[in-house]
């Protein structure tokens with residue numbers, strides 16, 4: 001999949017996800033905001049209640065989306081036979097799409113009533129989705145090839161060196177900006193980093209980087225290089241800074257990601273186990289949806 005196609009792929013997920021959420025909110029707003037004891041008299045009750053034609057369907061389709069989203073990703077990731085089918089990172093995007101829109105549909109299936117043992121399944125689902133967002137952030141901190149394989153520190157250092165040559169070519173005669181840039185693009189600046197002070201550290205880091213990039217841009221402007229070369233230099237400088245941070249925090253990110261899996265998976269299992277019991281109970285009680 002080339003870059004343009006990948007953009008369309010991700011945009012499609014976003015458009016579908018956002019449209020589904022907005023449409024369901026608009027369509028069901030009157031019903032979902034009606035107090036529980038008055039809903040029976042609402043014109044949409046037979047459609048939107050959890051066992052209604054639409055409400056029940058939301059539960060079934062949302063659940064199927066989650067089952068497909070999880071199993072397809074896990075199979076693609078684990079079985080050698082499927083390693084050649086698309087890049088893992090694109091399958092992760094598919095996982096995120098199905099496992100975000102699925103829970104939205106399940107939310108509308110519940111009609112915002114969270115009663116009984118099945119509410120444990122619902123809240124486990126919420127925790128899995130929230131932890132997914134955190135996991136996605138940590139995942140992005142671990143540099144990977146386009147295929148989704150982790151890149152080693154040695155490879156990262158050699159990428160950084162190549163970028164450094166490019167950036168130094170503009171700063172060689174501006175020693176003060178050069179020394180500022182050396183500081184900001186050095187992995188050593190993360191030596192004092194720890195998870196407790198991470199938030200403050202990143203805020204300071206953000207403003208430091210902004211300031212040095214401003215100096216660098218001024219320097220490039222003074223040199224009067226063409227627009228495309230100037231864009232390339234700025235991109236190289238930004239990449240060098242990001243790579244320095246990722247090299248410095250690689251061990252921390254890998255450890256965090258390992259611990260994160262231990263959190264994400266059990267909630268997913270809890271959600272599915274209770275959901276299976278819930279479905280079995282509804283079938284025993286005779287609910288059959290539209291069939």
Ligand code: HEM
Pocket residue numbers: 050051056059060063106109110113114115116118119121122125271275278279282287
């Ligand atoms: C993770 C997935 C699911 C969650 C979290 C979930 C959650 C819920 C909740 C909170 C309710 C409302 C309970 C109440 O009235 O207090 C409900 C009702 C219901 N659900 Fe689900 N559900 C899920 C999947 C499914 C699936 C896949 C089906 C069907 C195959 C289903 C069928 C039903 C039915 C028929 C009702 C109405 C039961 C009644 O009115 O007594 N649900 N569900």
Ligand code: HEM
Pocket residue numbers: 066070074077092095096099100103125128129130131132133134135136139261264265268
């Ligand atoms: C109900 C919804 C979801 C369920 C049931 C679910 C379940 C899972 C499972 C079972 C795995 C595989 C864990 C493993 O390989 O050990 C996984 C991986 C992952 N999920 Fe989810 N997930 C959900 C939603 C999300 C969301 C919304 C996001 C992001 C916003 C997300 C991000 C991730 C990431 C980053 C991985 C790790 C990929 C890797 O290590 O290769 N998940 N998820």
